[in-house]
Amino acid sequence: MLWKIDRRRFLQGAAATTALVTASGIRAAQAAEPLKVGFVYVGPIGDYGWTHGHDLGRKAVEKKFGDKVKTTYVESVAEGPDAERVIRQLAQQGHGLIFTTSFGYMEQTLRVAKQFPKVMFEHATGYKTAPNMSAYNSRFYEGRAILGHIGGKLTKTGKIGYVASVPIPEVVMGINATAIAARRVRPDAEVRVVWVNSWFDPAKESDAAKALIDQGVDIMTQHTDSPAPLQVAEARGILGFGQASDMKQYAPKAQLSAILDIWAPHYIARVQAVLDGTWKTQSTWEGFKEGALVMAPWGDAVPAELRKEADAMVADTISGKFHAFTGPIKNQKGEVVVKAGERMSDGDLLKMDWYVEGVKA
Structure with missing residues (x-):
């Protein structure tokens, strides 16, 4: 619930x-x-x-x-x-x-x-x-959109993993922002979610990451606080993103970037x-505009052209040209909930309790 x-x-x-x-x-x-x-x-x-x-x-x-x-x-x-x-x-x-x-x-x-x-x-x-x-x-969702874009471009299986903490609007918002951005560059992309119901539990986070990889996930994201999911990604040979801080020291090959708070x-x-x-x-x-979050340096696995695209997304977010929740946006039932060209209001984002199309949770 x-x-x-x-x-x-x-x-x-x-x-x-x-x-x-x-x-x-x-x-x-x-x-x-x-x-x-x-x-x-x-x-x-x-x-x-x-x-x-x-x-x-x-x-x-x-x-x-x-x-x-x-x-x-x-x-x-x-x-x-x-x-x-x-x-x-x-x-x-x-x-x-x-x-x-x-x-x-x-x-x-x-x-x-x-x-x-x-x-x-x-x-x-x-x-x-x-x-x-x-x-x-x-506005963590601004960074999640960048992760979704990169993940959508780099995934080979079309399956992006998401180790989630607790089901509050902030976390749901991040899952949805990731899925929307990923599906805009790869329409069949899925964001598969495993909830650990904790902000920090390395053992549970590790188990969740392993379960996601067993489902075919080849890009790992997380809204939990330990580097465990990224370490599992490194060990299993897939790519992923850090959370809240730069976690590259724990996964130098796997980390593509991280949202830095x-x-x-x-x-x-x-x-x-x-x-x-x-x-x-x-x-x-x-958010990005005020410097409340920034992206960690791009990892070696992020191609030069994709880095330029991501940098442009950040710049467009700052200028107001881009908003992560711009329609058309559909829910899991395939119903249009945000019309083409419209942007979700802050009020609607702050009470988000539903998933967009492509989220498997």
């Missing part, structure tokens, strides 16, 4: 003013002390994927602000009751700004934010906000806002 979510909600007016005043008060009271900034991670910092990318952002904050800040992180925090305990504990310990870096932390962050109105919270990939809680996200600019900007007393609630969704 796929999770359904409403469109993200934006708080304006009095809520934003309240947060601004609160942020100013915090800095005035803490002027003599470094700002304590907390980070809550769903995986270990050594996953070389999602959490690794966020921790690079944390380190960038330390480098930028020096003794003006003191950062803390808690890794491998399960989504659920334990997350609320960890977030509350950071607030109780005097952290003035807390980043919670997984979709499944949304409700827990919101509850703690209501209990600690003088603490600023930033939640990654969710859609709920409050006077002292912002939401931030990355660049969180440092957001983290630095939001810490600066708290230090300046200008922080206010917001909801952002950034």
Whole structure:
């Protein structure tokens, strides 16, 4: 069962003013002390994927602000009751700004934010906000379209594997973006999905990758956080893509590229806002244009002409000429859900709970 979510909600007016005043008060009271900034991670910092990318952002904050800040992180925090305990504990310990870096932390962050109105919270990939809680996200689907295009061009079997984490709109969106792009260059392409129901579980990820290869997959993609699927691809002699960070060191022959999550600019900007007393609630969704994600260097198996095509897709995404979810788009039943030339709205993307044609899940 796929999770359904409403469109993200934006708080304006009095809520934003309240947060601004609160942020100013915090800095005035803490002027003599470094700002304590907390980070809550769903995986270990050594996953070389999602959490690794966020921790690079944390380190960038330390480098930028020096003794003006003191950062803390808690890794491998399960989504659920334990997350609320960890977030509350950071607030109780005097952290003035807390980043919670997984979709499944949304409700827990919101509850703690209501209990600690003088603490600023930033939640990654969710859609709920409050006077002292912002939401931030990355348009990962833009990169998934690039992977789909490359995979569609290079697959010999027409079968692209997708090791998927948990069925939330963000992940479904990525699967669909991959399939749409692949089928535009190879109409019979399939994206075969195996769910592991975890963000980080190398053993399950490895088993999923092996099962996909046994089904005839010769291009591997993933929305899980360890390099295990790519390592399996390397061992079995097929090609694939890294996730969230550059994983080439684990699969130097197999990796075609990877979507790199660049969180440092957001983290630095939001810490600066708290230090300046200008922080206010917001909801952002950034992509290639804003530098929130970039593509890792092309692997040796990506031909020169295909590199040019991929680079052009990135440039066209930045300029607005290309959008990954431009019609015609059909669902699994073959029904047209997006007409030719039309683009899906952000609201529809953010509640995506259905698959496009060519997805086998």
